[in-house]
Amino acid sequence: MATELMYLNDFDVLTGAARVQSVSVDDDGRTDVVLDRTCFYPRGGGQDWDTGAIRGAAGEFAVEEVRLDPEGMVHHLGNGPIAVGDEVSLAVDTTRRVMNTRLHSAGHVVDLAVERLGLPWVPGKGAHYPHMSFVEYNAALAPEETEATLVRIQQAARDVVGAGSTNEIRFMPVSEMGDYCRNVPDNIPTNKPARIVLYSDDFGVPCGGTHVRDVSDIGTLTITKIKSKKGVTKVSYAVEGIN
Structure with a gap:
């Protein structure tokens, strides 16, 4: 299922809440997290990706890179404790x-x-x-x-x-x-x-x-x-x- 892109409707959205849909390991060894919705912008259209943090009960997942796949799912690549089903809060690096x-x-x-x-x-x-x-x-x-x-x-x-x-x-x-x-x-x-x-x-x-x-x-x-x-x-x- 495609990820809901929160930034499409709001110029200023930098935070939000989401649920973890999947967690896997990327080819480079980093953790790949897919959420049901996101305010993180994935690289595309000549614009670079967002970075920031995804926070849940287990701790903080550092978002280092964000990609959009052909099926419309957004992949948050980084490191930190996170699991499928976690209810998490999102925080985009404002300066970047x-x-x-x-x-x-x-x-x-x-x-x-x-x-x-x-x-x-x-x-x-x-x-x-x-x-x-x-x-x-x-x-x-x-x-x-x-x-x-x-x-x-x-x-x-x-x-x-x-x-x-x-x-x-x-x-x-x-x-x-x-x-x-x-x-x-x-x-x-x-x-x-x-x-x-x-x-x-x-x-x-x-x-x-x-x-x-x-x-x-x-x-x-x-x-x-x-x-x-x-x-x-x-x-x-x-x-x-x-x-």
């Missing part, structure tokens, strides 16, 4: 979650800036990690246009963050996402509910990751580099206090 959420949300603001500038770029893959933050687009950019485009995207992104806006979560069939999102990928996962997050009231993002509640929570966003090669333009960025 906030960092990953700000970086991830910043990537969507870069995309929003590109859209507001009217650039006909189709978004591709992205990465939102402290050591590597970028969004790629299926678009060509002439070398002489690079610097001016960087300045324009950075200003547009900072305008969005500076204005602030409350994001909104919505669930809907994939067939309806085109009414809200300028780009709906063909590879939207089918092992979790289809969700969009509305940025600045009118920019829909098909995404199952964690997002800031208000865009202003991202902080200062800087476009560090733009590189275009073989029809792909890579926009790298940094968020103040993180990278």
Whole structure:
């Protein structure tokens, strides 16, 4: 049975209660715990996993890594006393979650800036990690246009963050996402509910990751580099206090 993903419905959920469904040993020797529900985000969509603790009557299980399998079950990998049937409390590492959420949300603001500038770029893959933050687009950019485009995207992104806006979560069939999102990928996962997050009231993002509640929570966003090669333009960025 798929794990209930508590973070899909709540921007701020960092704690919760759950029941242990299974306990096994992973290939690397760590304990693999599956719960009936979780607030821990598993790595995916260019965003890193949560860490933290699962606490029960037997003690504390340290969550070191979180994965989502094709059947929709979330695997919490780590070490500590835990058993099937335990009623447990969950606590996500707040500092790590906030960092990953700000970086991830910043990537969507870069995309929003590109859209507001009217650039006909189709978004591709992205990465939102402290050591590597970028969004790629299926678009060509002439070398002489690079610097001016960087300045324009950075200003547009900072305008969005500076204005602030409350994001909104919505669930809907994939067939309806085109009414809200300028780009709906063909590879939207089918092992979790289809969700969009509305940025600045009118920019829909098909995404199952964690997002800031208000865009202003991202902080200062800087476009560090733009590189275009073989029809792909890579926009790298940094968020103040993180990278």
